[in-house]
Amino acid sequence: MPLSEPKAKKPLSSHRWVLSYLMREKAVFLPSLAALFFTAVLSLAFPYFLKELIGNPTDAMIKGVDPAIILEKSNRIVLMLVGTLAVQSVIAFFRVQGFIRSGEAALNHLRRDIFAHLVKLPIGFYHEQRSGSLSNRVSADLGIVRDTLLNAVPQAVRHSVILVGGLVFIFISSWKLSFIMLASVPVVVLAIAFFGRKVRGFSRDAQDSLAEAGTVIEESTQSIADVKAFGNETFEARRYDRALDRFMDVTLRGARHRAAFLSFIIFALFGTVAFVTWFGARMYAHGEIGWTNFAAFILFSIFVGASLGSFPEIISQFQQTAGATDRLREILDTPTERATGRSDIRLEGGLSFEGVNFRYPSRPDVLVLDDIRFDVRPGQRVALVGPSGAGKSTVFSLILGFHAPEHGRVSFDDADSSDISLACLRGQLGIVPQEVLLFGGSILENIEYGRPGASREEITRAAEMANAHSFISALPSGYDTLVGPRGTKLSGGQRQRIAIARAILANPSILLLDEATSALDSESERQVNEALERLMVGRTSLVIAHRLSTVRHADKILVFSHGKIVESGSHEELLARDGTYKLLVETQLV
Ligand SMILES: Nc1ncnc2c1ncn2[C@@H]1O[C@H](COP(=O)(O)OP(=O)(O)OP(=O)(O)O)[C@@H](O)[C@H]1O
Numbered sequence: 367m368p369l370s371e372p373k374a375k376k377p378l379s380s381h382r383w384v385l386s387y388l389m390r391e392k393a394v395f396l397p398s399l400a401a402l403f404f405t406a407v408l409s410l411a412f413p414y415f416l417k418e419l420i421g422n423p424t425d426a427m428i429k430g431v432d433p434a435i436i437l438e439k440s441n442r443i444v445l446m447l448v449g450t451l452a453v454q455s456v457i458a459f460f461r462v463q464g465f466i467r468s469g470e471a472a473l474n475h476l477r478r479d480i481f482a483h484l485v486k487l488p489i490g491f492y493h494e495q496r497s498g499s500l501s502n503r504v505s506a507d508l509g510i511v512r513d514t515l516l517n518a519v520p521q522a523v524r525h526s527v528i529l530v531g532g533l534v535f536i537f538i539s540s541w542k543l544s545f546i547m548l549a550s551v552p553v554v555v556l557a558i559a560f561f562g563r564k565v566r567g568f569s570r571d572a573q574d575s576l577a578e579a580g581t582v583i584e585e586s587t588q589s590i591a592d593v594k595a596f597g598n599e600t601f602e603a604r605r606y607d608r609a610l611d612r613f614m615d616v617t618l619r620g621a622r623h624r625a626a627f628l629s630f631i632i633f634a635l636f637g638t639v640a641f642v643t644w645f646g647a648r649m650y651a652h653g654e655i656g657w658t659n660f661a662a663f664i665l666f667s668i669f670v671g672a673s674l675g676s677f678p679e680i681i682s683q684f685q686q687t688a689g690a691t692d693r694l695r696e697i698l699d700t701p702t703e704r705a706t707g708r709s710d711i712r713l714e715g716g717l718s719f720e721g722v723n724f725r726y727p728s729r730p731d732v733l734v735l736d737d738i739r740f741d742v743r744p745g746q747r748v749a750l751v752g753p754s755g756a757g758k759s760t761v762f763s764l765i766l767g768f769h770a771p772e773h774g775r776v777s778f779d780d781a782d783s784s785d786i787s788l789a790c791l792r793g794q795l796g797i798v799p800q801e802v803l804l805f806g807g808s809i810l811e812n813i814e815y816g817r818p819g820a821s822r823e824e825i826t827r828a829a830e831m832a833n834a835h836s837f838i839s840a841l842p843s844g845y846d847t848l849v850g851p852r853g854t855k856l857s858g859g860q861r862q863r864i865a866i867a868r869a870i871l872a873n874p875s876i877l878l879l880d881e882a883t884s885a886l887d888s889e890s891e892r893q894v895n896e897a898l899e900r901l902m903v904g905r906t907s908l909v910i911a912h913r914l915s916t917v918r919h920a921d922k923i924l925v926f927s928h929g930k931i932v933e934s935g936s937h938e939e940l941l942a943r944d945g946t947y948k949l950l951v952e953t954q955l956v
Contacts, residue, residue, distance in 0.1 A: 370771045382687040384511060385697065387476050391468035398464030402456050402520055406527035409537065413665035415447040420661045454706040469515035469651070476511065480504060480694060486702035489768040502580035504697070506573050507690035510683075518683040525673040527679065532670035536658070538671035539663040540655055545643045547667060554634055554674065558681055561627035565682045568620030572688040575616050581610035606928075624682065631678055635671050635794040642667060667747075701765075707787035713794040713875035714779050715744030715906035717765065722774035724764060734760050736929040740922075742906055747919065751950060752926030758910045761926075762878050765908070767791055778876075796874030798898075800882050803852050807866065809838055810845040816868035824871060831900050833893040834860070858882070859890030866897045877907040881916060914951065919949050922948065 388395050416586040419440055484500075494498075537544045537674065586593050632785050646663060649655045655663075724735040735757050742748050752910065763769050764776055767788050776783040783791065796816075804812045813825045813834075820828075825845070829835040831878040837860055841847040849855050849864075856864070862882060877948055879898065895915070911917045925933040925947045932946050940947035 368600070380691040381441050383682065383691060384514065384687065386471075387514065387579065388468060391471045393466050394471070395468035398461050398468060399523065401461035402523050402538035403442055403462065403527055405454050405457050405461060406524045408450055409458075409524075409528060410516065410531045410669070410682075411450045412447070413532075413662070413669050414449070414535070415443050415664040416745070417665050418443045419447075420665075434662040435619070455809065465520050466516060469512070469519070472515060473508065473512050476694070477508060480508075480697060480888055481636060481652040483698050485921040487697075489698055489701045489763070491708050498579040499577055502584065503573070503693065505578050506580070507694050510686050510690040511694070514683055514687040518654075518680050519689070520720060522680045523685075523900075525676050527670055528673040532673065534664045535666045536670060539659040539666065541648070543642055543646050543649070543655075543663055546645055547638055547670075548584060552883040554631060557627060557630055557634075558678055561678075563685075565620060565627070565685060566625045568616060568623065568763055569682075572613060572620055572697045575609065575613040579606060579613055582609050585771075616732075627678060628825040630808065631675060635675050639671055640669055666707065705786075705787070707785055707790070708781075709787040709790040711778070711781055711786050711790055715742075715746075715793075715875050716779040717742040717876060717906060717908075719761070719764075720775045720777070722776060723765065724760060724769060724771050726769075731785045735764070738929075738931055738932060740924055742908065742922070742932065744779075744906055745904065746921045747902060747907045747909070749909050749917045749923045750926060751911055751923060752945070753950075756926035757929045758926050762797070762880070762910070764906070765876070765878060766795060766797070782945075787878050792874045794867040795878060796876070796882065796901075796905075797878045798862070798865045799902075800870050800880040801863040802858075804849045804856070804861060806849070806851050808846045808848055809817060809841075810844075812849060812864055813845075813867045813871060816860055816871035817889060820871055823830050825867075828867040828871040831870050832863045833897040834863035834867050837863075857890070859894055862894050863897055865893070866901055870901055875905060877902060879907060879909040881909055881912045925950070 371774075376580070454704070485503075533544070536547070559846075582602070582605050593599060610818060643664060646655060646660050650657065650660050706726075718741045719738045723733060723739040724737055725731075725733055738757075738761065740748075752758060760769075764771060766785075767783060770784060778786065778791070805815065810822070810825060813828060814820050817824075822845075826835060829845075838847070839847055847855075879902075890904055909916055909920070911920070917923055921939070922934060923937060923940055924931050927946055933940055935945060941951065
């Protein structure tokens, strides 16, 4: 399902949604928030004491007060100021840690939710994505949410408190000057609304193009052997360059708006301060305001101005977050695979396709499977043959419940596939794929993947049956050998035997085997075939076969062509029929 598809109603606004994650850590978050509130209020003490330090002596001297009294009062004020700063610093020490802890923990909840959801999404969702772009986009979006949680949220709270508190003080100092100053606020708010929307659009585009650049890295490093074999290093570097250029282009366009906005804000803010100060000086000259109040007004105005000045950044960060969370929520809103069906069904090994039609959602014009019908009895060995693109792997996908048929029925024994829960179904199906990709861990972990929690003895026994034990034991670290990224440190035949050991451990009722097309050396092939034979004993096996030897021993052969089964029967029956199968055998396509 494309990410851009319109989704159902959004129950929470972006920010309340992010807040809901923070609230999962409320035991740390709320005290930190309270501490932040308190320290922000305390920071208003700074201009307050400064005003006392500057204004009082001036007023006192004008009134002819004794300098010793002025000095003694100043000392007292400085002590209180330093005391307040000390309290503020101690609280800040705990508050900063609290915010980081609750922010990162909230982010981990979000990361976990996204990943848990991603792995439950249907295969079709992944077919719509370009490899790498999804993970890049998710991590870029999470990065923005992280900046917000760790920086923008505390900043917003802090500056809001200072803004409101500062405004109260400036109104107390001089309501007349305050009104003049506040006249500039609507202009700033309108500018924030106007530029903010633009910045949000650009930031989303910039995120997309950065993710695209990340995708190029991921794609080319994943297929680095091909990149090198084709001598395409420069080509890939250029592809990356182009993606970066696009990112730069969008970023610069966004930057122009942001820069224009900031210049405007700076001019508006400081212009207002200058004008108000000039007006205040006139009021002072006319005796309409005292020196202490004038000093208080200026100092609090600077504080208020600085806080107001940081709002555009904070708001633009919140707007970016809204863009990023929209996309994360699109992923979370994408429906997962079905969770329905019975989970107590024990597969006996019978399987049937009855008039199954299927098309991939991404290519609705192509009927990939056309009226497929076949029956497999428990314990039977069935070979699927046919030219590339005939639909054999798609049959496996339908058996595994990756997709549902458009028409017709897939059933196991007598139960409709859609009535069996996917976990129950897949738990009893085993697959040995054509290209075995291992995980980056140890050999032991890779075999254990077949049945998490299996004991070391069980794993060794499975490896023995898979003809893998002797080569594993010969490695310096044995079962603890790390297989390298995607298992690249092992040969193709060794990887296959690990996959077979995995399947033996899983002990499935039905085995789906996609035979490797690439030839192994004869010894390796003998070992793999022997292991496969052992694996297939006593279970239903469906094999996408590429070797005559495999096909010969099958109880039934299904010949696929253009999404249809054009012939079926045993090797001898099909050869006698003088049709597609015979042609395939003669042209060595099997
Ligand atoms: N995810 C997909 N989205 C759209 N079309 C697909 C997808 N996967 C496969 N197809 C198409 O479905 C058809 C059948 O593909 P399938 O992989 O089942 O063939 P196959 O017989 O297994 O071929 P091979 O032996 O080469 O693996 C092909 O035309 C293929 O292009």
